[in-house]
Amino acid sequence: MVRGKTQMRRIENATSRQVTFSKRRNGLLKKAFELSVLCDAEVALIIFSPRGKLHEFASSSMHETIERYQKHTKDNQANNPPSEHNMQHLKHEAASMMKKIEQLETSKRKLLGEGLGSCTIEELQHLEQQLERSVTTIRARKMQVYKQQIEHLKEKFGLQTRGGGGEGGSNEERAVAPSADISEVSDVETELFIGLPETRHKRPYQK
Structure with missing residues (x-):
């Protein structure tokens, strides 16, 4: 029996997404270290978190490893100019990307309430669920901002x-x-x- 592949999608919940990022990042850094030690390989790993924070690992020098990679890529391109097959592949990739962009634009318009005339009931229900999840996330963020502003005002003033001096003090x-x-x-x-x-x-x- 052949099982279908599990589709990997972005985690919608912000807290779960951050927890998963931390676990996977630590695991990836650990594997990079083990690979450099066990196989005597030169490894450089760069990770940017969703908030833009940098996490990196280098078995030797990050700067030297990057320079070595750039030199290798440059030499490889000089020795192997793009062939006709590669050009066709690049054109196919460009056409595929354009199609994906059009699909994203269509999805965006539907989320804005435009072009819903051709949607089926299942598509409308999916859009409704997406919007409800978005509203829930926005409200949670709004409450967090409110709490931060209250704490800021308390500190400012x-x-x-x-x-009462403690639990036994005045009411x-x-x-x-x-x-x-x-x-x-x-x-x-x-x-x-x-x-x-x-x-x-x-x-x-x-x-």
Whole structure:
């Protein structure tokens, strides 16, 4: 019985994608090291993460290995000029890439809600699922940005908690921003009260 090949696709979940990247990267670096030691091979490995962070391994000198590769490629091209067969292959690859670009453009327009008249119910359901996953990812990122902005504002205005000294302290706690920083936001003194309503003390309005 012949089993079909498993189609490899990009991991949609950002957290799972980052975990998988870290595991595969570490495994690849380990294999590159083992290959250089066991086989006395000159190995150079360069990896850029999705965020642009560089990870590399070189059994000797990364710079010298790259120069050696460039020289070898240049000499190989000089000794083996493109043949008619290679030219036909390149033309075929270019045509295939153009077709893929057209398919991506069509898919993009459909995701934007354009050109849906020819879609079947299955295609529309697939598009709907794609959009729902995208919205979920965007909302998760938005909440993360909100939390980061809140933490940034807390650090900017130097919010400090005053009240009970530990778990056995008073039930009333207040977070007060220094007047010098608060004046940048409002001319009115602002206080943030934390606690039961009956523990709040009204203060007279100050200009």
